[in-house]
Structures are given as C-alpha cells and as structure tokens.
Amino acid sequence: MSFKRDLPFRLALIVPLAGLTGYFLLLIGSQYVFFSAAAFLHQLALPEIQAAIVLSLGSATVSALLAVGIAVPGAYLLARREFPGKRLLDTFLDLPVVLTPIALGTLILMAWNTPAGRLLDDLGLTLPFTVAGVIAAQFTVVAAIALRLLKTTFEQIDPRYEQVARTLGCTAASSFRRVTLPLAGRGILAAFILTWARAVGEFGATVMVAGTARGATATLPSSIYLAMSVADLPRAVTLIVLLLLISLAVLLAVRFALGSRP
Amino acid sequence: MIRIEQLTARQGSFRLGPIDLDLERGGYLTILGPSGAGKTVLLEVCLGLATAAAGRLWLDDIEATQLPPELRRIAYLPQDLALFPHLSVRDNILFGARQRRLAPEVILGRLQELTVLLDLDGIIARRTVTTLSGGEKQRVALARALLPGPRLLFLDEPFSALDAAIKRQLQIKLRQINRELGVTILHVTHDQEEAFLLGERIAVMIAGKLRQVGRRDDIYYRPASLAVARFLRNQNILELQVDQVGTDGSCKLVGSLPLVTSGCTGIRPGERVAVGIRSEEVVIIRPDRPIGNDLLDNLFDARVVDILGFGGTHTLTVAIADSGVRLDVELPNCAFRDLGYAVGDSLRIALRRRSLWTLPMNSSSP
Numbered sequence: 001m002s003f004k005r006d007l008p009f010r011l012a013l014i015v016p017l018a019g020l021t022g023y024f025l026l027l028i029g030s031q032y033v034f035f036s037a038a039a040f041l042h043q044l045a046l047p048e049i050q051a052a053i054v055l056s057l058g059s060a061t062v063s064a065l066l067a068v069g070i071a072v073p074g075a076y077l078l079a080r081r082e083f084p085g086k087r088l089l090d091t092f093l094d095l096p097v098v099l100t101p102i103a104l105g106t107l108i109l110m111a112w113n114t115p116a117g118r119l120l121d122d123l124g125l126t127l128p129f130t131v132a133g134v135i136a137a138q139f140t141v142v143a144a145i146a147l148r149l150l151k152t153t154f155e156q157i158d159p160r161y162e163q164v165a166r167t168l169g170c171t172a173a174s175s176f177r178r179v180t181l182p183l184a185g186r187g188i189l190a191a192f193i194l195t196w197a198r199a200v201g202e203f204g205a206t207v208m209v210a211g212t213a214r215g216a217t218a219t220l221p222s223s224i225y226l227a228m229s230v231a232d233l234p235r236a237v238t239l240i241v242l243l244l245l246i247s248l249a250v251l252l253a254v255r256f257a258l259g260s261r262p
Numbered sequence: 263m264i265r266i267e268q269l270t271a272r273q274g275s276f277r278l279g280p281i282d283l284d285l286e287r288g289g290y291l292t293i294l295g296p297s298g299a300g301k302t303v304l305l306e307v308c309l310g311l312a313t314a315a316a317g318r319l320w321l322d323d324i325e326a327t328q329l330p331p332e333l334r335r336i337a338y339l340p341q342d343l344a345l346f347p348h349l350s351v352r353d354n355i356l357f358g359a360r361q362r363r364l365a366p367e368v369i370l371g372r373l374q375e376l377t378v379l380l381d382l383d384g385i386i387a388r389r390t391v392t393t394l395s396g397g398e399k400q401r402v403a404l405a406r407a408l409l410p411g412p413r414l415l416f417l418d419e420p421f422s423a424l425d426a427a428i429k430r431q432l433q434i435k436l437r438q439i440n441r442e443l444g445v446t447i448l449h450v451t452h453d454q455e456e457a458f459l460l461g462e463r464i465a466v467m468i469a470g471k472l473r474q475v476g477r478r479d480d481i482y483y484r485p486a487s488l489a490v491a492r493f494l495r496n497q498n499i500l501e502l503q504v505d506q507v508g509t510d511g512s513c514k515l516v517g518s519l520p521l522v523t524s525g526c527t528g529i530r531p532g533e534r535v536a537v538g539i540r541s542e543e544v545v546i547i548r549p550d551r552p553i554g555n556d557l558l559d560n561l562f563d564a565r566v567v568d569i570l571g572f573g574g575t576h577t578l579t580v581a582i583a584d585s586g587v588r589l590d591v592e593l594p595n596c597a598f599r600d601l602g603y604a605v606g607d608s609l610r611i612a613l614r615r616r617s618l619w620t621l622p623m624n625s626s627s628p
Binding site for chain 2: 158161164165167168170171172178179182183185
C-alpha cells in the first residue's frame with residue numbers, strides 16, 4: 001500500500017539518475033564502435049604518443065605536488081586563523097576556479113610580458129612553448145582547487161585536538177605536525193589525487209601557454225584535439241581510452257584514500 | 263597555585279569578567295553555572311587558548327598571563343575529551359609525557375600508578391580509541407592529562423554525556439585523584455549535584471561573572487544574590503517588606519507572609535527584601551510531638567495542594583492559610599510514607615530563622 005503511494009516520488013528520484021547514467025554510458029560505450037585493440041597498441045607504440053603520456057603524467061605530478069605543497073599551509077591558515085581581509089582574500093583565491101582556463105593561460109602570457117615576467121624569463125623561468133609552461137598552466141588551474149579542498153579538510157578537523165595537544169606540551173608547530181597533519185593525511189592524499197587528475201585533463205591554459213608541439217609540449221588532451229583536427233579517429237580514441245582508464249584509477253584511488261568517509 | 267586578578271575576555275558579543283579567583287595547591291574548586299555563562303571561556307583564557315582582554319593570571323606565583331599554553335603545565339579535559347583518533351590508547355596516554363620528554367622511568371612509574379587508579383589494564387593495549395565506551399574514554403583522557411604531572415587539572419563538563427552509574431564511578435575517581443595524588447582541580451559544570459559533590463569550594467558563574475564563591479553550605483544555604491538563589495533552584499522565594507530590624511540582626515517582615523528572620527545586617531526598615539528557604543529545610547510539625555523554641559517564630563497552618571515524587575524524595579506543595587503563599591516542602595520517601603499525606607490534608611509547617619536567607623531586592627546584579 002505504502003509502496004504504491006510512494007511510487008511517483010520514487011520514480012521522480014530514480015528516472016533522472018537512470019537517465020544521467022544512461023547518457024554517460026552512451027558517451028563511453030560509443031568508443032567501442034571506433035575502438036580496435038590493434039590500433040590502440042599501435043598508437044601506444046608511437047614516440048609522440050608516449051611523449052604526450054610521459055609529459056601529461058609528469059607535469060601533472062609536478063604541478064599537483066606544487067599546488068598541494070603550497071595549499072597545505074595556506075589552507076590551514078585560512079581554516080584556523082582570523083585576520084583582517086580574510087573573506088576578501090578567500091574570495092580572491094577562488095577566482096582561478098571560476099575563470100575559464102583559456103583566460104588563465106592568456107593571463108600567464110600577458111604576465112610574462114610585464115617587467116616582472118621578463119625578469120623571471122631572464123632568470124631562466126621561460127614559460128611560452130616550454131614544458132615549464134605546461135606545468136605553470138596546470139599549476140595555475142589546480143592550485144586554487146587544492147586550496148579549496150584542503151581548507152575543507154582542515155575545517156573538518158576539530159581544533160580542540162590541537163588545543164589539547166598544546167596543553168600537553170606541544171608548540172603550535174608541533175601540534176600541527178603531531179596531530180593536525182596526521183588527521184588531515186587522507187584529505188591531503190585525496191586533494192593531491194584530485195588535483196593531479198584535474199592537471200592531467202587540463203587543456204585550455206596549457207594550449208595557450210605551451211602550445212601543442214608534437215613530442216614537445218603536446219599533452220594527452222591537446223593530442224586529442226590535434227588528432228580530431230585532422231580526423232585521426234584511431235589516435236583520438238586511443239588517447240580518450242587512456243584518459244578514461246586514468247580517470248577510473250583516480251576515482252578508485254580517491255575512494256581508497258578517503259576510506260569509508262562519505 | 264592559581265590566582266586570577268580582574269581577568270576579562272571577549273568572544274563576539276559575549277563579555278567575561280572581570281573575574282577574581284584563587285585556588286590553593288591540592289584544592290578542588292568547581293565553577294557552577296548555566297550553559298553560556300562563560301565557564302569554558304574562562305578555562306580557555308587560563309589555559310592560554312584564548313586571549314585575555316585585561317587582567318592577570320598567576321601560576322605558582324609566576325605571572326602566566328602571556329605564557330603560551332605549553333608552558334603553563336595545566337592539563338585539560340574538554341567536554342568532548344578530544345582523544346586523538348589516529349593514535350592507539352597507549353600512544354594517547356603517553357602523548358604529553360613524551361612531548362615533555364620525561365625520563366622513561368618517571369613515565370613508567372606514573373603509568374603503573376594511573377593504570378591501577380583508573381583501571382586501564384583491559385584497555386591500554388587497544389589499537390584505537392574510537393571503539394572505547396564513554397567511561398573508558400574518560401579514563402584514558404584522564405590518564406593522558408595526568409601522566410605528564412601537571413600543576414593543575416582543568417575539567418570542562420567531563421561527565422555530561424555519561425549515564426548516572428558510570429558518572430558516579432568517575433566522580434569518585436576524581437576525588438581519589440584530588441586526595442591521593444594531590445592534584446589541584448578546577449572543574450567546570452552546570453550540574454549542581456556534581457558541583458556540590460566534588461567541590462570543596464564552589465564558584466557560581468552567571469552571565470560571564472562570578473556571583474558567589476564559597477564553601478558548599480554557604481553557597482547552598484546562603485546565596486549572595488537572587489540570581490544565585492534562582493539558579494540554585496531555591497523554589498521558595500518571597501518578596502516582603504522590612505517592618506523592624508533588631509539589634510541582634512533579626513528582622514520582622516510583613517507582606518504576603520509575616521516572618522521573623524536573622525541575618526538582616528545592612529537592611530533598613532521599609533526596605534523590600536527577598537526571603538527564601540530551601541524546600542528540604544521547611545519543617546513539618548507532627549501533632550504528637552512538642553514544638554521546639556526555634557520553630558515558634560514562623561509557624562503556619564497549611565494544606566497540601568500537590569505532591570510530586572522524584573525517586574528518593576517527594577515534594578509537597580502546600581498553601582499557607584490566609585496568605586495565598588505556596589511553598590514546596592521536600593521529604594525523603596521514608597518520612598513521606600510515615601506521614602502519609604494526601605492532597606487536601608491539613609498540616610502545620612515551621613520556617614526556622616536560621617534556615618531563611620534574606621537579600622535586598624536589588625541583589626540580582628552584585
């Protein structure tokens with residue numbers, strides 16, 4: 001009786017979710033039409049594809065490490081301390097999250113045309129059309145995401161733990177090291193994995209700053225773009241399947257990192 | 263041991279103090295107050311976890327107002343205990359002692375002592391604190407706090423989430439810790455029974471200020487203000503007018519109920535006063551027994567209008583004849599059964615002079 005009365009509500013919950021799942025399955029499943037194992041293996045053996053894979057994974061690792069390394073102290077500060085202008089700063093640091101990556105890439109190029117940028121260029125930090133440019137573009141896009149994720153992580157840790165640690169003899173630094181950091185460990189790992197995955201998939205800013213030179217600055221996403229621009233479907237499908245596998249691995253890794261937490 | 267002078271603090275719109283308080287070595291002071299009174303803020307300022315706006319704090323005759331928390335050597339048991347979930351039970355207990363780099367033999371000696379006192383044997387080897395019961399967590403948190411040998415132990419409503427039986431066991435442990443280990447304890451609670459059970463001295467805090475500090479009986483029977491009297495559940499409070507004041511400090515009061523009280527120093531004829539008596543201090547006159555001289559001043563005929571039972575006691579609400587005044591009278595169950603009162607029964611009650619407290623009506627905010 002109650003089941004029948006609840007049926008419209010249950011359907012209202014189930015139908016949208018089922019529709020969305022079906023749509024995603026259609027997108028992923030459509031690759032099967034164009035996918036061939038022989039072409040996949042052949043493409044993987046090509047030096048320029050291998051270069052794109054190595055560059056994507058390597059640059060994403062460096063940019064995610066940089067982003068998380070900077071975001072840990074920054075996010076802790078924003079989560080724990082009150083200071084004048086904090087809300088303004090917090091909002092300002094969110095800008096890269098909402099700004100389109102193409103615009104971020106353009107901003108990097110323009111900044112490197114200012115005296116400060118030219119000075120950095122003279123000091124060896126050349127970004128346009130270089131691997132350093134790929135890393136800089138990815139870092140610019142993911143740093144704010146890392147900051148946001150880690151701020152939430154630190155906010156979820158009760159400051160009472162640190163306070164008790166202080167009364168037990170810890171300085172502010174040692175209570176952070178002995179209590180807060182271990183408690184934030186899974187959150188930091190999850191933030192690293194998610195920013196790394198976002199960096200692997202980054203396209204707009206990377207193309208603007210580093211271009212798409214095959215075997216040099218072409219990453220997996222920009223290689224997909226290049227392949228589609230010349231209707232090279234086997235190559236595009238190979239790269240998409242690769243990204244799908246990486247994404248699946250990332251999602252599993254995040255679930256493992258966060259354990260049973262929702 | 264600890265001396266607080268004119269201490270004030272602000273947290274948002276809340277203002278604490280000014281607070282003046284001291285606690286001697288080996289003492290046990292409870293700070294009793296309703297939720298939101300500022301008890302936790304006071305502890306946090308004394309611990310160095312919150313900043314004082316003004317005033318000074320002394321620990322063992324050393325000014326500690328600006329000392330960081332780790333140098334104050336005050337152990338802290340917050341309401342939620344804050345056991346470290348990433349550490350085992352043993353590592354939780356040893357956390358402070360290791361941080362303070364105590365000698366291994368000192369740690370071992372204290373650990374053995376605390377293991378016996380707090381009955382830690384069955385739980386110390388557990389790999390996580392998250393599966394401990396409420397009472398076990400309390401014992402682990404106490405051991406963690408005490409192992410480094412603090413000069414003071416601060417407790418912030420530590421037993422509020424426990425059931426009555428475990429709460430009583432741990433309250434007894436706390437008394438042992440205070441008496442046998444000589445640990446000086448400052449214990450914050452909103453639970454009046456706990457405050458009176460444990461505190462040698464009690465400080466009543468209401469709305470950010472200490473309204474009264476004294477020994478148990480002084481606080482219980484002689485509230486310093488109406489605010490304290492009301493917070494301590496003095497049900498029988500009457501507003502009367504002073505008619506005459508005697509040279510011995512007694513006064514004759516008129517109004518809804520004519521009374522003779524003592525302790526009227528500083529009160530003038532014509533002034534309005536609040537008079538109160540605790541419900542268990544109201545005497546029921548048994549018709550078969552003679553009336554003592556100390557009961558003759560305030561003797562009244564009354565009628566039972568309501569009876570409420572509370573576990574071990576019964577409270578009779580009685581209406582005093584020709585006055586419109588109602589008083590609560592608390593009786594232990596055995597006395598209630600012996601007297602056998604029912605609603606509508608007549609009886610005589612007496613209010614001893616020494617059981618009555620008298621306060622000027624403007625004493626709400628001393």
